[in-house]
Amino acid sequence: MNSNDVAFKARPRRISHEEVRARIGEPEDLIKSKVHDRIDRHSRRFIAHAPFLAMATSDATGLPDCSPRGDYPGFAKVLDERTLAIPDRPGNQLADSFRNLAENDGIGLMFIVPGVREVLRVNGRAYPTDEPDVLARMRTEGKAAQLAIVVEVAEVFFHCGRALIRSRLWDPASQALAAELPSVGEIAAEQMGLDIDPAVVTRMLEAEYRELY
Amino acid sequence: MQRAVLERVEPVAEGAVSLVLRGDGGPLAAWEPGAHVDLVLPNWLTRQYSLCGDPADRDSYRVTVHHDPLSRGGSEYVHLYLRTGRTLEISLPRNNFPLSPAAEYLFIAGGIGITPIVPMLASAVEAGAVARLVYVGRSTATMPFADELRATYGDRVRIHTTDEHGRPDFAALAATLNPLALVYCCGPASMIDTAEAVFPPSRLRVERFRPAAKQFALNSAFLVDCVRSGRTVEVGAEQSVLDALNHAGFPVPSGCREGVCGSCEIPVVGGEPEHRDDIGAPPGRMYCCVSRALSPRLAVDL
Structure with missing residues (x-):
């Protein structure tokens, strides 16, 4: 704990789901009906314009992990109204998502289109593939994806825009927040205990970022 | 643009x-x-x-x-x-498949490969040349402009459907070809490979959608001297000249990244390029998405 943190006398109180429901109420039938079991034309169009998604998986014990994926809009491919495929590009080789999927095939996706306040949520079951016809659709800058994640869709729904409105996510003025954070080099140098000038670490990372594929 | x-x-x-x-x-x-x-x-x-x-x-x-x-x-x-x-x-139009003057033309199109051929055939007919088109596709329903072409040019257009008639006999076409005729072929790789096997290279012009399968010597690293800016860029064995230049901050445009479109053409002023494209670079030029170097250094006007 950081010495500046407000000290709690105890852990924050845990309340039951019944108590939660008592506070927020039951969803209206209209809201429940927005959950579909397949990718309709609006969801398909949204996915075709999304350059970014967050991908949640969890291991056998239920410990979750959420990982960012991004590329040109439509990088996640709709194979049919029940199936999606997400390319795997070079990353940190930790393969957390793949390891989780081997233990627990549940997956949750959140697609984001810049400028749009609503997000698209897709939940389902997933597995890795090296199917050539799937990987062929994912060639970028002359390089094929090495693997893809196939998602068998169970639930698809648009999530309302309040979170993105409150967060001012698409307001250009919000980008001023970045200046309030330390550089990636400062963070990495401290967290990894490196005795290197943080500016050098930042430059090394920037050079690595130029090799995206 | x-x-x-x-x-x-x-x-x-x-x-x-x-x-x-x-x-x-x-x-x-x-x-x-x-x-x-x-x-x-x-x-x-x-x-x-x-x-x-x-x-x-x-x-x-x-x-x-x-x-x-x-x-x-x-x-x-x-x-x-x-x-x-x-x-x-x-982009501005770019022509890697120009129509050279000739008294007679044989046009061969496969499927969507008809697109450049349509204005070429019109231009050849307008110029008064003898022009024929063999248009190959699975079935007429899948072949753009088949009806219009038949209606406009009549017997000069032969529609060949492979669902009914199998592959066309290019060897027979080659056997009866006027030796002065030029052959223009655009279509899938298998069609172009067949055309290249039967027609004399000096009479044949082709345009590919995707690169031909080719074998090259193993890649090695080399240096590119950018003479206008006075900088030298290292190209790794597993890296393209295009990527190396882009990463070094030279905004060279690119399109197909497979050596078929010509977007990434750059001027070469020294060294010996190893051309790996399917376009045929003119002297003093290279398509840097696929082409590399035979010499340890290349000099480019960037």
Whole structure:
């Protein structure tokens, strides 16, 4: 704990789901009906314009992990109204998502289109593939994806825009927040205990970022 | 770059649509039959399409796009998501497949490979040349412009459907070819490979959608001297010249990244390039997405 943190006398109180429901109420039938079991034309169009998604998986014990994926809009491919495929590009080789999927095939996706306040949520079951016809659709800058994640869709729904409105996510003025954070080099140098000038670490990372594929 | 508004999307065959693009605030750049343009799609992808309208029409361009079932996101976007009224960026026309003067022509098109051939055939007929077209496709329903071409040119156009008649006999075409005729062939790789096997190389011009399968010596690293800026860029064995230049901050444009479109042409002023493209670089030029170096250093005008 950081010495500046407000000290709690105890852990924050845990309340039951019944108590939660008592506070927020039951969803209206209209809201429940927005959950579909397949990718309709609006969801398909949204996915075709999304350059970014967050991908949640969890291991056998239920410990979750959420990982960012991004590329040109439509990088996640709709194979049919029940199936999606997400390319795997070079990353940190930790393969957390793949390891989780081997233990627990549940997956949750959140697609984001810049400028749009609503997000698209897709939940389902997933597995890795090296199917050539799937990987062929994912060639970028002359390089094929090495693997893809196939998602068998169970639930698809648009999530309302309040979170993105409150967060001012698409307001250009919000980008001023970045200046309030330390550089990636400062963070990495401290967290990894490196005795290197943080500016050098930042430059090394920037050079690595130029090799995206 | 120029800008144009997508005015119409017209279905022209099963799995093929024509896009009519009207110049945004003035005439579009002139072009010659065989030319193509890069279209920058709203999903950030750039794709090359042959111009298949009338070169005399300076107000609009027409391109025709086949929906590739293994689309990487270009033709799928055009077919499923592109909306009329949208303003699109279009490159200036580039011609890697120009029509040379001749008294007689044999045009061979396979499927969507008909697109550059349509204005070439019109131009050849208008010039008074003897011109024939052999147009190959699975079935007439899948072949854009088949009816119009038959209606306009009659017996000069032979439609060959492989579902009914199998592959056409190119050897027979070659055997009866006037030795002075030029042969223009655009279509899938298997068709171009067959054409290259039977027609004399000096008479044959081809345009490929995808690169031919080729074998090269193993890649090695080399240096590129950018003479105008006085900088030297190292190209790794597993890296393209294009990527190395882009990473070093030289904004060289690119399109197909497979050596077929010509977007990434750069001027070479020294050293010996190893040309790996399917276009045929003119002297003093190279297509840096695929081409490398035979000499340890290249000098380019960047």
